[in-house]
Amino acid sequence: MIQIDGLHKAYGTLEVLKGVSLSAPRGHVISLIGSSGSGKSTLLRCCNLLEDSQQGDILFKGEPLTWKGTGHDRRPSDPAQVLRIRTNLSMVFQQFNLWAHMTILQNVMEAPLTVLRRDRAEVETAARGYLEKVGIGDKCDVYPAQLSGGQQQRAAIARALCMEPEALLFDEPTSALDPELEQEVVKVIKDLAAEGRTMIIVTHDMKLAADVSDHVIFLHQGLIEEQGPPDILFSAPRSERLRGFLSATLAT
């Protein structure tokens, strides 16, 4: 579904991704792990074109993104293709990013109405269904500030689902939450994984990565240091760096 080949990304002179490739086949869950600053969020943001990149290819369902320019001037050349990719790869952010002035239902309905121009009644039915699915069907008419962090994140997941995307991208979905609220969100993500959704998850939660992933990628300083199925990667890491990262993470 999503394929990245040899991606390079720099902010000015800071090289953040130094030739990263990944493949997220339909129905698979890929987790990106690694130390702070290793480039995980940048890679995720490159997947749905929230960030530009200087070199390498991005393919969505086998269709290569078309570019114009080179290096720091490189940009996607076809706005319709960008919109198609973005709407098919819905993103869930660490800080939820709900609109404070809209109710939860309005938050979930906004993008399908304004970006996809779908029928209001159909969108409302779908939005209520997705809020029900994530366990907050009774919170349609309240504002984000009236919800706990875990409820806000579940609303953000319902909002992503309401775009009916082909894949979901999660950027540290549980990092801003207290442990007990974290579990509510982990449950929703596990349910989505069990449904066979295609997902890429940036996470510091090794248990989440171990429980839901088909494939785990360990990034170090903008390069893939090690990758593999979670049972092998977590039980028998080959590289010294991954061993050090896991023991430091599991000690905290």
Ligand SMILES: Nc1ncnc2c1ncn2[C@@H]1O[C@H](COP(=O)(O)OP(=O)(O)OP(=O)(O)O)[C@@H](O)[C@H]1O
């Ligand atoms: N918009 C930006 N402008 C300049 N530098 C940036 C920008 N966004 C990220 N960086 C830098 O790029 C590097 C990689 O950041 P990124 O957020 O991708 O790392 P990460 O692995 O997700 O880290 P964390 O786990 O702390 O979120 C860091 O050094 C960061 O400071």
